[in-house]
Amino acid sequence: xxxxxxxVTRREFVRDAGGIVIGFSLLDSSLAPAxxxxxxxxxxxxxxxxxxxxxxxxxxxxQVFTGKLEIGMGVDTALTQIVAEELDLAPSxxxxxxxxxxxxxxxxxxxxxxxxxxxxxxxxxxxxxxxxTLVQLAxxxxxxxxxxxxxxxxxxxLKGDANKRVTYAELASSNLDAAAGDVLKVSGAGFALNVEGxxxxxxxxxxxxxxxxxxxVDMAPKILGTYRYITDVRVPGMLHGRVVRPAGVGxxxxxxxxxxxxGISGHVRTVVDKNFVGVVCETEWAxxxxxxxxxxxxxAPVEAFPEQRNLYSHMRAATPKATRQxxxxxxxxxxxxxxxxxxxxxxxxxxxxxxxMGPGCALADVRPxxxxxxxxxxxxxxxxxxxxxxxxGIAPERVRVVWMQxxxxxxxxxxxxxxxxxxxxxxxxxxxxxxxxxxxxxxxxGAKGPACVFxxxxxxxAQGNVTGVRFVSRAFSGGEILYLPDAxxxxxxxxxxxxxxxxxxxxxxxxxGAAPAYRFPNLEATAHVLAGFHDVASPLxxxxxxxxxxxxxxxxxxxxxxELAAAAGVDPxxxxxxxxxxxxxxxxxxxxxxxxxxxxxxxxxKNITGDVVTGRGIALGTRxxxxxxxxxxxxxxxxxGVVKVTRLVCSHDCGLIVNPDALKSTIAANLVQSLGRTTxxxxxxxxxxxxxxxxxxxxxxxxxxVPAVVDIVLINRPDLPPGGAGEPSSRPTAAAIAxxxxxxxxxxxxxxxxxxxxxxxxxxAL
Numbered sequence: 001x002x003x004x005x006x007x008v009t010r011r012e013f014v015r016d017a018g019g020i021v022i023g024f025s026l027l028d029s030s031l032a033p034a035x036x037x038x039x040x041x042x043x044x045x046x047x048x049x050x051x052x053x054x055x056x057x058x059x060x061x062x063q064v065f066t067g068k069l070e071i072g073m074g075v076d077t078a079l080t081q082i083v084a085e086e087l088d089l090a091p092s093x094x095x096x097x098x099x100x101x102x103x104x105x106x107x108x109x110x111x112x113x114x115x116x117x118x119x120x121x122x123x124x125x126x127x128x129x130x131x132x133t134l135v136q137l138a139x140x141x142x143x144x145x146x147x148x149x150x151x152x153x154x155x156x157x158l159k160g161d162a163n164k165r166v167t168y169a170e171l172a173s174s175n176l177d178a179a180a181g182d183v184l185k186v187s188g189a190g191f192a193l194n195v196e197g198x199x200x201x202x203x204x205x206x207x208x209x210x211x212x213x214x215x216x217v218d219m220a221p222k223i224l225g226t227y228r229y230i231t232d233v234r235v236p237g238m239l240h241g242r243v244v245r246p247a248g249v250g251x252x253x254x255x256x257x258x259x260x261x262x263g264i265s266g267h268v269r270t271v272v273d274k275n276f277v278g279v280v281c282e283t284e285w286a287x288x289x290x291x292x293x294x295x296x297x298x299x300a301p302v303e304a305f306p307e308q309r310n311l312y313s314h315m316r317a318a319t320p321k322a323t324r325q326x327x328x329x330x331x332x333x334x335x336x337x338x339x340x341x342x343x344x345x346x347x348x349x350x351x352x353x354x355x356x357m358g359p360g361c362a363l364a365d366v367r368p369x370x371x372x373x374x375x376x377x378x379x380x381x382x383x384x385x386x387x388x389x390x391x392x393g394i395a396p397e398r399v400r401v402v403w404m405q406x407x408x409x410x411x412x413x414x415x416x417x418x419x420x421x422x423x424x425x426x427x428x429x430x431x432x433x434x435x436x437x438x439x440x441x442x443x444x445x446g447a448k449g450p451a452c453v454f455x456x457x458x459x460x461x462a463q464g465n466v467t468g469v470r471f472v473s474r475a476f477s478g479g480e481i482l483y484l485p486d487a488x489x490x491x492x493x494x495x496x497x498x499x500x501x502x503x504x505x506x507x508x509x510x511x512x513g514a515a516p517a518y519r520f521p522n523l524e525a526t527a528h529v530l531a532g533f534h535d536v537a538s539p540l541x542x543x544x545x546x547x548x549x550x551x552x553x554x555x556x557x558x559x560x561x562x563e564l565a566a567a568a569g570v571d572p573x574x575x576x577x578x579x580x581x582x583x584x585x586x587x588x589x590x591x592x593x594x595x596x597x598x599x600x601x602x603x604x605x606k607n608i609t610g611d612v613v614t615g616r617g618i619a620l621g622t623r624x625x626x627x628x629x630x631x632x633x634x635x636x637x638x639x640x641g642v643v644k645v646t647r648l649v650c651s652h653d654c655g656l657i658v659n660p661d662a663l664k665s666t667i668a669a670n671l672v673q674s675l676g677r678t679t680x681x682x683x684x685x686x687x688x689x690x691x692x693x694x695x696x697x698x699x700x701x702x703x704x705x706v707p708a709v710v711d712i713v714l715i716n717r718p719d720l721p722p723g724g725a726g727e728p729s730s731r732p733t734a735a736a737i738a739x740x741x742x743x744x745x746x747x748x749x750x751x752x753x754x755x756x757x758x759x760x761x762x763x764x765a766l
Contacts, residue, residue: 067107099403109380113724129197248301330522358407377406411544449545468522478548558735615744676701
């Protein structure tokens with residue numbers, strides 16, 4: 001297939017491939033020219049059509065099209081199982097096209113732990129409708145009533161007579177849309193997009209594939225080194241680009257001196273657009289050298305940031321840009337004033353980086369006629385299609401985004417920004433340009449998870465009952481840079497070229513939303529959002545990082561519940577069970593406690609002696625119908641302040657379990673990453689720049705930090721639909737560890753990360 005063939009429709013692409021629909025995201029990089037065959041304006045597949053979701057292939061397998069993606073948690077395997085279950089087909093015969101805007105419907109991409117909980121609904125209904133349609137076609141072919149037929153691995157046969165049969169392969173040339181009635185009923189949009197056909201999906205009690213640990217479909221090629229990532233894409237005529245960043249926040253371009261790059265073999269062009277400066281070269285190494293050699297003069301940066309040591313006091317003193325009043329019942333002021341005992345505590349959580357193990361990469365081919373193809377690992381390709389179109393000033397239909405897996409992501413790490421860089425550079429030179437970010441690009445200039453501070457007060461009466469709580473949060477918004485990258489001002493490159501960010505939203509660190517909704521007779525919860533430090537190209541601009549405000553808010557709430565238990569003289573688990581209403585939340589706590597071997601007692605431990613002491617801590621996590629109980633066991637060296645997590649126990653209830661082993665792996669990865677965010681991770685900055693630029697200045701958990709024992713207990717609920725698992729188990733980890741430190745030492749650490757210096761300061765305050 002010619003790379004420059006024009007006007008290729010989706011149906012023609014399928015036809016020319018002999019009826020076999022190719023999964024773009026898994027193509028060998030040597031076949032990349034086929035990916036850019038679509039040079040004409042592309043009509044997005046209509047979700048009303050069965051063929052927009054599923055094709056039966058000549059070999060009897062099926063190709064499924066979805067706007068959902070696989071970013072490292074086995075989502076494509078779970079979706080494969082769901083489709084295979086409904087079609088009575090072996091999972092090995094189900095393949096996927098993921099997130100290609102020319103081939104898939106817009107399901108919002110990936111985010112909010114919704115890929116299985118929401119993304120599976122239309123696929124389950126489509127597969128059920130396709131099966132019913134195929135059985136009806138088989139009935140016509142065999143001359144047998146449909147209710148007398150059964151299906152085993154794509155073979156439709158007469159019950160009791162396996163010789164009277166027809167295969168999906170033999171029915172592959174049939175028009176499923178016409179046979180199914182041509183139209184699916186569509187409801188919702190984006191993440192909530194759903195379709196329903198004439199057939200009802202199976203009863204979960206009959207499942208044979210869903211609920212089993214089918215091996216992940218992507219694991220073998222990744223282990224064997226044959227999996228193709230975004231970094232592997234190559235297209236004819238491709239050049240390589242790098243962007244030179246400003247000297248700091250608010251710095252503007254003064255001049256560019258190209259004398260240093262003239263002698264670099266392979267340098268093609270220097271691109272300047274307002275404060276966007278980049279180089280384009282024939283080779284990757286030439287681009288690296290040219291970016292270093294280009295002499296760029298910037299104006300002095302603006303001192304937009306406070307001194308790092310003053311971050312939290314600055315946040316508490318700043319005037320909020322938005323406020324949301326949460327739960328308010330009783331009279332908390334009077335309760336606090338008249339209580340026998342009051343507890344006050346402040347909790348602080350820093351900016352954190354996505355710190356993906358591999359920096360972002362993207363490839364853009366902006367042709368002279370405006371037709372554009374972008375390969376990106378961004379989590380929301382259909383939104384990227386709109387955003388890149390706006391950046392180029394063209395209609396979205398003239399942009400095709402082909403998703404390919406990058407280094408794994410949990411929000412907006414910078415993959416979308418790398419794509420915007422590539423788009424501007426490709427437009428300038430009229431050839432495909434590949435942009436590979438460097439480590440310092442990703443860690444210093446990638447958007448950050450928001451910093452949050454919390455002030456809590458609690459009242460305890462003379463009988464030891466908690467009678468009231470006041471909760472106040474102040475946080476930068478996880479939506480300052482909107483999680484939907486559908487506008488030019490959403491990108492770093494767009495802002496550097498003068499496009500304003502107008503798409504941001506206010507997200508709150510709220511009681512009962514980002515943390516469990518404990519019930520008290522008197523409760524007042526208020527959440528404030530703070531304005532970002534600078535509205536143009538700030539390296540401290542905040543966005544979604546795995547459950548943006550959830551881990552921070554849960555750290556504050558779950559730590560404070562522990563403080564209330566200690567002040568009331570009761571067991572921390574007992575107090576939680578008393579003040580939480582949701583039965584599944586209670587069950588998650590008790591299941592974790594049973595697995596751990598929890599003994600009922602107060603914290604901290606009595607008779608704390610020795611340099612190295614041990615303790616246990618518990619915390620609850622709730623998120624959109626998923627319930628997590630986490631218990632941490634730690635060793636604390638009281639001389640050095642070093643905290644070592646020796647054991648983690650996690651119970652997890654997310655409804656129906658599709659793939660137990662994959663779910664356990666997702667939870668384990670959540671625990672390790674959130675452990676690192678608890679004990680290591682903090683963005684460092686001065687008055688105008690982020691100074692965390694590598695693994696020495698931005699520390700993450702290493703293999704030696706992983707606990708020797710990690711016990712994961714899955715709570716399966718086949719009577720419920722599958723819920724989210726990508727983020728919930730990140731929430732309780734920090735509080736469980738901090739509570740364990742308190743149990744071991746009697747010192748309460750209220751600031752993340754739990755570095756040796758922070759722990760030693762808490763010990764010194766005893």
